[in-house]
Amino acid sequence: MTTWHASHYARWFPALCTDRLGHKPVAVTVLDRPIVLGRARDGRLFALEDRCPHRHAPLSAGTFTESGIACPYHGWRFDADGRLCEIPGMPADCPLPQVRVRNIAVREHDGLIWLRLDGRDEGALPRMLSENSPGSRRFLWQTQWQAHIVDAIENFLDPLHTHWIHPGLVRSGGERQPMTARFEPDDAGFKVIYRDQPRQSGLLYRLFESPRESEQAIFDAPGSAQIEYRYVNGGIVRISLHFTPQTRDITSVFASLHVENRWAPAWLVRRVVWPLLKRVNDQDARMLAMQSANLQRFPGVRGASTQLDLVRPWVETFWTTGEAPADAQAHEVRILL
Known part of the structure; x- marks a missing residue:
């Protein structure tokens, strides 16, 4: 992978035209980092690292849920902030592991979806x-x-x-x-x-x-x-x-x-x-x-x-x-x- 100057991860880059994001997750790459873009069923736009922390399947091959995305391998569910919400088959009285998917800051403006890889939703667009x-x-x-x-x-x-x-x-x-x-x-x-x-x-x-x-x-x-x-x-x-x-x-x-x-x-x-x-x-x-x-x-x-x-x-x-x-x-x- 290419090593980019660290400051570039704190800057905003467009990743996708909004009209290309439909009913399925979309995989994009920014600064050599694979990212999944999606819109949960509740309408919230999200961007996450394109990797389930369980067995590393690409989340871009998964499906949208009410609040986020489900992994295509075992169905682990994550919300739009990358928090683990559910593991199918896990008894209700068992605590979920403390894992999450890395979150990417995301904005929409004039037909484009913009990302900031350090996850901080701050700073101005161009x-x-x-x-x-x-x-x-x-x-x-x-x-x-x-x-x-x-x-x-x-x-x-x-x-x-x-x-x-x-x-x-x-x-x-x-x-x-x-x-x-x-x-x-x-x-x-x-x-x-x-x-x-x-x-x-x-x-x-x-x-x-x-x-x-x-x-x-x-x-x-x-x-x-x-x-x-x-x-x-x-x-x-x-x-x-x-x-x-x-x-x-x-x-x-x-x-x-x-x-x-x-x-x-x-x-x-x-x-x-x-x-x-x-x-x-x-x-x-x-x-x-x-x-x-x-x-x-x-x-x-x-x-x-x-x-x-x-x-x-x-x-x-x-x-x-x-x-x-x-x-x-x-x-x-x-x-x-």
Whole structure:
């Protein structure tokens, strides 16, 4: 198993889209830890370590009870906090053993189930979640990339690969224009503000967008990233990706699109916009899988970087040390994008 920095177990990560949790328990993995998610018959949402303490059967193969879950092997019953409630076949006058299943803190917000592995239900979810107006979400989607979380985050926030990986869709390779990118770190993460490019050369812009007033990329530690476009006509589009490490080489990705102040019904977005965004995702996933496989062929190597690699140093330092880089400072670079 991968050893993650201890501080990451005290942070919130999304684990599942709420609509994927039905009448059966669901197994997920966060930071290499197997977890079972469920909703007891009384409606309470719970997250527990996916292991019965009796004979170590996976609780995700069990069934819901009124207050929790029953193990599929011998039927031991646990409540939503992991306390042992009943052992089938045990006489009523016999005390239950003092065992329990490790409890994971769990919250629901805007269609996602969030977990905190140390079991403490405290601390805030990523701040960007509060920026979205009620009813502005147009879709929510869950997938996984074969990539380390640092590589996954960098891919989403890096505009320079788009000419090569998404030619014609996001940008056209032969139409680069000079622009300024300003990197601004803060206590919770950073933002990158892009100036001097109100239009984009790809098909997605030509079909669905209009002149932009501003463009910025936002990162909230530990793994929430967002690209926000504000338009001259008052519209706002936010594409958010939340990244959760399953293992060192597999990262869960939760993508959402929020739209404000412009006509974009959910049915139209799903029918027309989503197929193109899905193609962008598949292209990124394919490249990240190639990158991950090649890193396994060359273990221990470090990548070369230039001033154009704005986000990598901050993200890599955070995931290695558990803290933001102490020397991170605001600065600007000129790029051809």
